[in-house]
Amino acid sequence: MIDTLRATSTIVTALARGAREVRVVLDYDPGAEKGWLRIGERHGIKLEGADYDNSPVAVSRLDLSGVGILLRTTNFSRAFAIAKDTTVYAGSYLNISRCIDLASSLRPCLIYPCRRMGRVALEDVLAALIIRSGEIPPEDDLLELVKMAESARNLISLGKLEDVEFSCRINRFDILPISGPGDSSFRAK
Template sequence: MKENSRILWDEAGLEAAVAEERPILMIDILRATTTIVTAFAMGATAVSVVDEDLDTGEGMIRIGEKEGIKLEGFDYDNSPSTISSIDLSGKEVLLKTTNFSKAYVKAKRTRVYAGSFLNLSACIKLVSSTDSLEIYPCRRRGRIALEDLFAALIIVSGEVPAVDVLFELVEGGASAKNLISLGKADDIEFACRIDQFDILPVSEPGGSYFRLGSVG
């Protein structure tokens, strides 16, 4: 990783990076950025991210959750394992989540990338080739999520653990335990798959949606 890249440990760091217009790689393994990457892999043309409650997204595929539960009136839960079996070719997606949406709304004045284990090599390549890049492990209930911190450290080091080791580490976190309690363990296994897709979603400064960017 370039010396002027760094992991942002709190929301104050995120806000400072945005004020300085530094590009940010955001990581929300369970489940938002994994869902975003999966949606593009399934053919989506754009993923808009919202935080407020509003009646938008007409004609779009609406994906959302609150505290892990599918939002009323939405088409799908924020479940990447579910999205992976849906043909989204030519579709635009609207995404609303409990934690990622809030962080993204704060960050979207600068360039934002979506990182996950599914596109891990693309993230490592991005970090090694981009000046002044910040890495933001997203927070759950005000605290860094264990799996997001793992992902950030792996991207920084470039040292990728075996999938079974990765799964064991992620499964022990609070986010995973919550999903297990909700009967959504499939999303944990899916999110721990490494390098399924060679894609890199990016949101340009001042925008409100992700599109596919260049890996190289």
């Protein structure tokens, strides 16, 4: 699954920063989340009750060694809830070479670019095409293309250009988050 702006970029970054797991949720359960860091947004805005916005930049600045994270997002949480009975990997530009290697070794391999508000998310389709082709464009060219997408324009209008730029970095991390069938958490592989 790919949701580069920002869910899968946040998952990849959190696990690279030492988080023990990132559990994707549809809602927070206040009685069951003691000791968990809550990251969440709705339409790009930090959720009330969340510790942090769904920002890979903010996550990149944290020491998450051994921390469990609850992640709730506008689009990825719903898409993941539908797919969680299968093995799901979290792909982004930050770990694109790992995604390319996986896609070339798994047959069949379904690449699912998440949608934004029920519509195609250009940046996620672009990532899927890169994964399938194995051809990685220069980072500057990628950023310019992604900045034209509706999702990026929305984030930029909310003052989150730094998240867009960070999410377009190529191969920043050498991990591949995986969630097994029936599991709601991603762990580093």
